[in-house]
Amino acid sequence: MTDTGRRIRPLRTLDTRPARYPTPAQAESAARRLALRHPDRCRLREVGRSRAGRPLLLLSVDRGPRAVLVVGGPHPNEPIGTAGTVRLAEVLLDRPARPGLSWHLLLCLDPDGAALNAGWLDGPLTMRRHYEHFFRPSFEEQPELLPAPGSGRPPMPESLALTGLIDELRPFLQCSLHGVDFGGAFAQLTRPVPGLAGRFARSAQRAGVPLDVDSYDAIGWASPDPGTYLMPSPGTGGSRALPDEPELSTWSYAARYGAVSAVLEVPMWAVDAVGDAHRHPAGPQALAAAARDLTARAADLTALLPTVRAHRPGAPGHEAYGPLLRTAESSLAVAPRVAEEWLERWGAEPLTASRVTTAGLVAARVPLRVASILLRLLADTRGPGVEAARDRARTVVADSLDRLRHRFGTRWVPVQEQLAHQTRAVLTTADCLL
Missing domain, CATH: 3.40.630.10 (Zn peptidases)
Structure with missing residues (x-):
């Protein structure tokens, strides 16, 4: 209760201005x-x-x-x-x-x-x-x-x-x-x-x-x-x-x-499935599949890092390169440990549909984030292996977005x-x- 003994009035109306985030x-x-x-x-x-x-x-x-x-x-x-x-x-x-x-x-x-x-x-x-x-x-x-x-x-x-x-x-x-x-x-x-x-x-x-x-x-x-x-x-x-x-x-x-x-x-x-606390009918198997997927995609994207590092831009105006690269590197370093922890903790336990869903979302989201960052790092870059690296990153992005839209039923x-x-x-x- 408030100091005046009244509850805060709930927010009943929505802002009718353009539905955007401000910078x-x-x-x-x-x-x-x-x-x-x-x-x-x-x-x-x-x-x-x-x-x-x-x-x-x-x-x-x-x-x-x-x-x-x-x-x-x-x-x-x-x-x-x-x-x-x-x-x-x-x-x-x-x-x-x-x-x-x-x-x-x-x-x-x-x-x-x-x-x-x-x-x-x-x-x-x-x-x-x-x-x-x-x-x-x-x-x-x-x-x-x-x-x-x-x-x-x-x-x-x-x-x-x-x-x-x-x-x-x-x-x-x-x-x-x-x-x-x-x-x-x-x-x-x-x-x-x-x-x-x-x-x-x-x-x-x-x-x-x-x-x-x-x-x-x-x-x-x-x-x-x-x-x-x-x-x-x-x-x-x-x-x-x-x-x-x-x-x-x-x-x-x-x-x-x-x-x-x-x-x-x-x-x-x-x-919506993150709200489902019921037992997943094949929880350990679904979790193992998500762990394998996350590990494999992280390995594929890690293999692209030497190409990214070899084409680091040196001209002014590329100050974003360092923070973007550090994000990609740290995410790829953590991903296999996350997958390993899933299997160690819950590999043989009954799991809720929510837990299985969140693991699947992470397995799709982390490679999507990293691949997207690698594409930013390789933008306007030429040289040996660059086109192949871009193609691989684009494939991960497209596949991850497809999974998120269709397998998980994401809605804005x-x-x-x-x-x-x-x-x-x-x-x-x-x-x-x-």
């Missing part, structure tokens, strides 16, 4: 307009700079001592996060201020990465075009993840800006706005939030989005309710193959002030529905903690 520049313009229009309640300030010198902007609404921190754009291939900060500000400013509460919306945590993924936002929001412009940084270059103690790797400036904000605001809630490319909605929490699961599920249903009830992103995590997962404590649960440990993240950092961190996920393309979730659900999820999480 970070467009989000900044929208935030500036809101700050000018509502100077009594709204202010915009710079809280840091990215590695490339881009500003990190915080839009604050109201001035109460109890703070909610909302992080937009943590992953550049998930533009719903930046869109969500602007939409949330519009909703908040359309309502009376809530006594004692303030909202602090970081528009985009990774503007450098967003610049490498922005080409998709200017044209048709199709699956093929999304991957033609795809970029997601390697694990070590994702700002929400902090370096392990003793690693010798300093925190990124974006990470320091975020941890500095947490130290300044001492929020009782931190919401990180994420989006999956294929699947369903789900919430990852640093500790239980009573009353959230049912309201989150109803919000997803209103948006026409399934709940991901056995998410690959939460391997080994406790799930007290469908679509809700609790991040493990250090050294327990989680994937051994993936380096993005929750305890080494800005999500856990906020716990020093008693905050709950909520990672809120909504899909761009829904896959309109941007308005994504925004409506994510905005409701933030408001509901805050409401449940007040």
Whole structure:
């Protein structure tokens, strides 16, 4: 309940403006307009700079001592996060201020990465075009993840800006706005939030989005309710193959002030089978097939890396080459370990249809991402083996897209529905903690 004893009014109407994601520049313009229009309640300030010198902007609404921190754009291939900060500000400013509460919306945590993924936002929001412009940084270059103690790797400036904000605001809630490319909605929490699961599920249903009830992103995590997962404590649960440990993240950092961190996920393309908790009739066999497929495709694409490295452009204007190559290399290094972990953990166990589906989605998605990045790296390149490498990458892209469309029945979730659900999820999480 709120300080005034009233629940937050649910978001019942959708934005009727053009259904697009804003670029970070467009989000900044929208935030500036809101700050000018509502100077009594709204202010915009710079809280840091990215590695490339881009500003990190915080839009604050109201001035109460109890703070909610909302992080937009943590992953550049998930533009719903930046869109969500602007939409949330519009909703908040359309309502009376809530006594004692303030909202602090970081528009985009990774503007450098967003610049490498922005080409998709200017044209048709199709699956093929999304991957033609795809970029997601390697694990070590994702700002929400902090370096392990003793690693010798300093925190990124974006990470320091975020941890500095947490130290300044001492929020009782931190919401990180994420989006999956294929699947369903789900919430990852640093500790239980009573009353959230049912309201989150109803919000997803209103948006026409399934709940991901056995998410690959939460391997080994406790799930007290469908679509809700609790991040493990250090050294327990989680994937051994993936380096993005929750305890080494800005999500856990906020716990020093008693905050709950909520990672809120909504899909761009829904896959209804991720909501099926029934036993899969041939789970181990289907999982083994996905593992073999992922391993084989990763090996095929790894064989293309020498050709890519041999044709590294040297002219100015190719600054994207390094981040793109590091992403491809790290994804290909992790893929066989992921497949091996599937077989070790679940190779002989009964599995839900949701778990089998999410494994199949990963087996299609990872090669699609890597092959798409390799095509970007080989664009306008000539030389021995280049055409053969391009042909191989194009084949992987075409086959992966075909699988995702036809085998998994992916369907586009309109941007308005994504925004409506994510905005409701933030408001509901805050409401449940007040």
